[in-house]
Amino acid sequence: MRLMIVIFLMVCGSAFATEDRYEFANAERENTFRELTHELRCPKCQNQNIADSDAVVAKDLRDKVLSLVNEGKSKDEVIDYMIDRYGYFVHYQPPVTPATIILWVLPIFIVVVGFGFIVFRQKKASSKQTWSEQDEQLLNKLIKQYQRREQ
Amino acid sequence: MNRKLLGLIPFLIFILLCVFLYQGLFGNPRELQTGRLGQQMPSFTLPDLMSDSKQWQESDLLGEVYLLNVWGTWCPTCVAELSYLTELREQGVRIIGLYYEQGYDPDFGDQFDINKLRAEVNAMLARTGNPYQFNILDLKRTLALDLGVSGAPETFLVDKQGKILLHHTGDINQRVWRAKFAPKLMELTQ
Structure with missing residues (x-):
């Protein structure tokens, strides 16, 4: 049984080794290759990277x-x-x-303008409220009225 | 008055977005431009498609304005444009073929048979007309890669000094020729 497992594992190992046909001098280069093939875009099968695409040009x-x-x-x-x-x-x-600066600037611009608008509106709304002496007297009167009623 | 103007802003943004998206409907994402525009033809040494002894270099192409047409017999669109290109040749346009061999891949143990390919090309050009002064065989697609070719057909307009002026992906027909190539060619010949 143990022998079987060992043989099985050996077969698996060799199957993996044949799948990866690219050879590299060191792990760093292999890493660079992997990153590049995932970052470069296939000109033929658009929206696929060159690692993913089977087009001739991708190969x-x-x-x-x-x-x-x-x-x-x-x-x-x-x-x-x-x-x-x-x-x-x-x-x-x-x-x-x-030509592409708008991709970076526009989101920031929209956020800044949006918050600016909120702050501006709140300030405006709070400055509109006026509170006069008469209002104060009326309020006090109403409070007393209700307090009396509750008692 | 000021408030009214402020209220218009979302509407204006909406209109701008509409214009932007509407334009997107008519854009062609396949229309790619090589990074080589405005630059010299990359250097190469490649064999002639029809002759074993003849080798072509970039310097051999200098001195006349020409179209470099990337094509292959495996590509239906290329075959469709051959007769129109032949008409252009009859009008005096110099067209050089860059034969883009797609099927051949040494990694898969493919055998390449030049004689079979020559017979195929001859048969096809006999049927459609031959627009080419000559054909350069780019078996390993190295020049194609240097030119930023993503498939076939693609066509480059190159001036007398070997500068790449235009890059067109897709077939050339009368509409494309009139809109894109003819004005540029007129400029060059005047």
Whole structure:
């Protein structure tokens, strides 16, 4: 029985090893490759990353990323390499440019304006309420009236 | 008066949003632009599709304005545009083919048969007309990757100095030609 388990585990191990056909010099490069293939976008099957897509171009990009990583290129260098060829579209993280700055500014703007509006309205509402001497006398009178009634 | 104007703000935001979303209806997400626009043709050395001995380099293409058309016989849209491209050739447009071989993948042990491919291409061009001055065979799709090609058909307009001026994804028809390519070509030839 024990032998069976050992054999079973060995078979499992080798099955896993054949599935991963990419080879790396060290774990750091493997990590970089994994991150890149999840961050780069397939130009053909849009809304899939290149790790996920089966399109020919996605495979070509994966192979290119692999060879660049194995040459010792850093993550940013590989991303720049791809952007040079496929434009900003190929990276899931848009850069801050005059055209895209609105993505960062607009949410902050809306929150600031929203809170500003609330504060402004409350101040306005509280300054509108006037409380005169007559109101005070009337209030006191009413309180006394009700107190008497309760007794 | 001031309050009325303030009340209009949500309405204005709504109108702006409508305009933005309405435009989105007509955008084509497949219309990608290469990162190479305005740059020189990347350097390459690739064989001719029809001849074993001939090798092409980027410097061989200089001196004349040309279209670089990425295509393959496996791609139905490419086949559909061949006859229109042939018309363009007859009007004097210089078209160079970049043959994008899709089926071949050495990782899957595919065998590549150049003679079979040549016969296929010849048969097809005999049927539709041949728009190409010559074809460059990009078997491993290296030039395609350097150009930011995501599939076929795609077409680049390149000027005399080898600068990439236009990138079009999808087929070329009369409408696309008139709207996108013809004005740019006129500018160049004047």
